[in-house]
Amino acid sequence: MAELVVEYLLIGGGIASGNCARHLREQGADGEILLVGREPDPPYDRPPLSKTYVRGEEKRDDILFRPESWYEENRVQVKTLTSVMKLDVEERVATLSTKDQVSFQKALLATGSNVHILHVDGAELDGIHYLRTMRNSDALRDELEQAERVAIVGGSYIATELAASFTALGKHCELIMLEQVVHERAFGPEVGRFFQGVLEQHGVVVHPLQELEHFEGEDGRVRKVVTKSGLQIECDFVVIGAGVHPDLHLAQQAGLKLESGIVTDRYLEASVPGIFAAGDVAEYDSVVHGRRLRIEHWDVAFNQGKTVALNMLGKQQPHDVVPYFWSDLADWTSMEYVGPARDWDEIWWRGRPKDGKFTAWYIKGARVAAALTVGRSDDLTVAARLLAGGVDVSAERQRIENVDEDISELGI
Secondary structure, three states, X not given: OOEEEOOEEEEOOOHHHHHHHHHHHHOOOOOXXXXXXXXOOOXXXXXXXXXXXXXXXXXXXXXXXXXXXXXXXXXXXEEOOOOEEEEEOOOOEEEEOOOOEEEOOEEEEOOOEEEOXXXXXXXXXXXXXXXXOHHHHHHHHHHHOOOOEEEEEOOOXXXXXXXXXXXXXXXXXXXXXXXXXXOHHXXXXXXXXXXXXXXXXXXXXXXXXXXXXXXXXXXXXXXXXXXXXXXXXXXXXXXXXOOEEEOOHHHHHHOOOEOOOEEOOOOOEOOOOOEEEOHHHEEEEEOOOOEEXXXXXXHHHHHHHHHHHHHHOOOOOOOOOOOEEEEEEOOOEXXXXXXXXXXXXXXXXXXXXXXXXXXXXXXXXOEEEEEEEEOOHHHHHHHHHHHHHOOEOOOOHHHHHXXXXXXXXXXX
């Protein structure tokens, strides 16, 4: 059993750890850095997995966060296909799946999320997929070579993005979801109807208000999706986009304070000094929102990785980045979003979805809680500033809703 001694231990092979390593070096950290990840690849960008990568427009090296040579050049030791099995935060010792032990001074927990697995009859059949990793996306690309009909279970980001990608490749896609319209829970029905309309215009068949009952197969492979209402959808393979849950096993074993995630302060430091969290597992005191948040999104993990690096170096930098999201449906349309809003009192519209170019301003208590835009990125810049400043916009509705009004100076 070998023993390694490092100053910084980055647990998790995703973008939060990658960006943390980058900023540690860029900010002058000289100590040893060890990044441990359970996947076979170093950190990479996950958004392309349901878009350009699965469509074959980008290759593995295109989506790597940094070229593999970067890690050696910057003295960042990377252990892939490796997990931290035990974390002693008092003794500052981690035990790896290789049986090696690592002594460290400061650690980042960025263990990410695991997909929700649906347990229904037939779930063990071949041809039923989930998408979380590059290898999952590789498996979908292999399936697409022979498939013509694809069933997708879900109505949010992964489901809609894959439906668009597969349809753009000439496949027949059917979407089975609990919602009335796609993205309804996050953005409301009118915004959801816009994106569903785009999907349907390009040939995606959407089945709303349908709960999965079971899968049926032939020769050990899935051939049909059956819902509780009796709907039967024939398919060559299935992708399930039923959401994710944070991987908190290691944090729980280490005795860190948990709620919906690892509880951290405004600096992303956990209940034990010198232990930080970022990405899907981090529940932090948001100086922007004035409440505790846990957000599952690539861009959030990316920015939190930088904040952790700064605070590992004693910069005392609050995480004050307004969370930003984006998604696209092939080359048909795309959205940008700042928030998130758990609920809202009303939506103010700058343009309308029927025009194909609009911004939805989600208002809570006379303040901007979130904003989503299609084709009006400048609006989002203003909305993010108003959200961060907690600006009372009650007197500004007419200006905001007038698409010809210059609102760039609002909140300054």
